[in-house]
């Protein structure tokens with residue numbers, strides 16, 4: 001696989017991270033305003049997503065690319081905290097599917113290892129958010 005293709009995949013992953021950061025921070029702020037514990041969880045996990053975004057951007061630059069910093073139109077979920085958490089569960093599932101696909105396709109060992117590390121954290125996030133959803 002050539003470098004440009006890897007950079008393209010990494011930019012797709014980066015878009016997902018940026019989307020997650022923005023959705024989690026916005027939903028966390030509202031939930032915290034309602035003194036809901038879910039706000040702390042979403043805020044904390046947004047910081048993990050920022051770390052992922054930084055790792056991906058570093059890899060892109062190392063491969064000679066530029067971090068695109070784009071994202072889809074934001075969908076925050078519905079109006080309640082429960083709706084917000086349902087939405088972040090969806091985003092984690094999408095991220096997991098995309099990382100698995102990219103890990104299988106990319107043949108650069110260093111990139112693969114980093115994506116595997118991120119994937120493990122996304123699986124942990126999904127478990128946290130699913131547990132949170134049951135409590136709400």
Ligand SMILES: [Fe+2]
Pocket residue numbers: 017020048049052095118122
């Ligand atoms: Fe992430």
Ligand SMILES: [Fe+2]
Pocket residue numbers: 020045049092095121122125126
């Ligand atoms: Fe995540």
